[in-house]
Amino acid sequence: MNGPVGMLIDVTRCKGCERCVEACKQVNHLGPDQPRRWQRRIDDLSSTRFTTLDNVSDERSVRVLCRHCVEPACVSACIVGALQKTPIGAVTYDVDRCIGCRYCMMACPYGIPRYAWANATPQVRKCTLCYPRISQGQLPACVEACPYDALSFGTRDEMLAEGHDRILREPGRYLPRVWGENEIGGTSVLYVSDISLDFLAFKPDMGDRPLPALTWEALSKVPPIVAGGATLLTGIWWVIQRRMKLQADGSEPEDEAPGEHGGES
């Protein structure tokens, strides 16, 4: 395949049969769902369920899964690089690196990563876009399982084009937008739909700016702060030492020691 991959989910074609969920559970060896106190619903995303269907007011089933952002907040947040954006486009997780800080869960704008809280050495669990499968040229398990052709898989560009194409062909059937095209820098999992999918994110209208840029703005100031701060502090120390020494020599008795002004701020 040429370039990063993408998945297109056509909400209007989904019947809610949950074959995708079943296939996902099978491929990832997730086992049955266990009711736990931290789950709102038994079929919410959980450490044993990487994808689920969100039924919106009984009209539509909307698949929820990791969006595999083009510039993922979780990857930029991860302190040890346990989460990686692979060149093929999938965001993968490596438990051997993970320290369990859960900053990825704080950072994700779609609230996707789940934690295996019940385990003594818990892992972050989420969809990997079937990375082991797609890197061997296979389809993700959910795409393969869908009997209604609601899921398509290809390069991200193809999927974007396909999404726009469907909207053009049947403008009455879809809202004129491919979800995941641009918001927060775009996602690999794209949606076309006839209902608004804003509920998938914490806030609608997240803007097109990738989230990692927000922290990078502050982080990029680290080297200047180190260099500038150290120089400034050394300078202040040297000047004040010198003044105190001069004062001790008794040259200028009226020159008071520097007062409260300044401070360390």
Added chain:
Amino acid sequence: MRAIRLKTVLWFLVGILGTVTVARFLKGLGATTALTDATPWGLWIAFDVVSGVALAAGGFVVAAIVYIFGQEKYHQFARPAILTAFLGYLAVATGLLYDLGIPLHIWHPLVYRQPHSVLFEVAMCVMLYLTVLFLEFSPAILEHPRLQFPVIQRIHAVLKRLTIPLVIAGIVLSTLHQSSLGSLFLIAPYRVHPLWYSPLIWVLFFLSAAGLGRAVVIVETLFSDWYLSRRPPVELLGRLGLGASALLWVYLALRLGDIVLSHRAAGVTLSDPLLWVFLAEVGITVSAAVLLLIPRVRYSVWGLTVSASLAILGVLGYRFNVTIVAFYRPADMPYFPSLSELMVSVGLVAGCVLLFLFFIENLNVLPKEADEEHAPPSRRPTDTISPYMVRPVFTTWLAPLRNYSLAAAAGAALALALIANGIRTESMNRQTPVSPPLQIATSTTLPVSSPLESLLAPIRKRSGSPSWMVFDANRDGRVVIFDHDEHAHRLGGNAACGQCHHAELPFHLETPCSDCHRDLYLSTDLFHHAGHVAKLGGDGSCIQCHTDESSVKTRATSTACRTCHASQWRQTQYVSFKSDVDSGRAPAYEDALHALCRNCHLKKAGQEGVRKDLGECRTCHHEVPASYLQVLGPYAGRGALK
């Protein structure tokens, strides 16, 4: 006496910490914390780490004042402040071990570097600064009379000469990570409430930490002087307080100015409870900043205590709100720390205070008393025999130790009693969709003539003893019969109490039914699409339900169930409960679903062309172990509605 009482309490808290520590590392985060997927960071991050680092800001603040700005008169604060900072960071590192999912991997950031992560920068700075603080404080250790060897003296001299570079490194590192703790939240603009989110949050974190650092030095000096019964240097502390006030004003001005000028919080209305949290938090900080401006308050021990404590409260409130309160989570997944979380945070503070006391008693940390004529010559508290103690068997200097170990053991035992149930069962309730029981009738209070009696008879027969209760949790006049003993038996007999009662949460009395029977509160979709397709004739049969070919094939556009299943449909509901309506018993979910399907299944099972096992539980409750049938609905997880 003061020393012994204080230390006994502290050791008690450390004892509690001991038990919880064992539970945490044996049983994991899920069993000991109230954290959820919606609240990945709870009390341990908000207090032990984010607030802990802020509380340890006194170290770099005082180091800057004394060593860089040459304010020699504050020199007496330097060592205790650096000690406090060192212990504070030690507590941060320890607290982090509790919170990390895989604490054995704590060293990974050293190897797998990820410079794009704010957390990576924080981790590096904290680690380096902990080292710097250790080096800054180590002269105090090396000055101990028992360590007077030439080699150690040489090391001491080298460290002394390194003071200024170490101080500068410490200030730079502190500046970086104090502010970066704020930058951590830049990544979540959609979750942090607009009254707290700001692109300038890292500046605000730094400024408030610098103000807080001075307040902490004030409180810590007042505390150690109270402990040693000495007169605190009120004049100097007041001047520190004035500086703290100035910094807090800058912080407040920037924070409020940023909110006003950016219009970020324009959509916040009076009905938003977080607005009031915001006002309370800022109000506390403002009151501290105002109080410290008043000379009469600033130069009195009580005034300083109150105002500096308020400043600490306000700034820690900021940290808490950003991390927990103002961080978005779905309303039905609230967070309140579990007892274990609270006990770890309190225990770590107690441990730090004990270490602090140990150091100020045994090392040259605090200034000499010589300049204080009022203080009697020997007021240093030495631990003496306590009247609370069991008869001293040991020599006198061992006696107080025994006292403390008793306190610690008592704490450990208490903690075990408090959390054992919750940890064993992991059943901590987070949501209560029903109102609490209005009327709990037991078998002794319910009149015998009640129509419920006929329903209860079989239960009585089975259990032998009257064990049932009647809940009208929805307050709609319909009751639910709850067989207490049957539940206890099913959940594991006498050991099972904790699964519903006093599960490990503060103020927790009983678990609502919904916690286990959660499917009772969900409308569950039983429609089996594939089954219908097969029955109706495969791929060509779509049109039978999705009659309108032009519209999208969804539930909304398809034929209603009752069109075909007319015989099963009754007015407004699918199942009637004639007999139960009379008795006052609420129709149960099980009744409804079984009436909908099971009766017919049982009848048709084995008939021509119908599978034999149609009437068996597993036909519908497939993929579910029999033990889960109590808590899961059919097609577990299939299309439950919001």
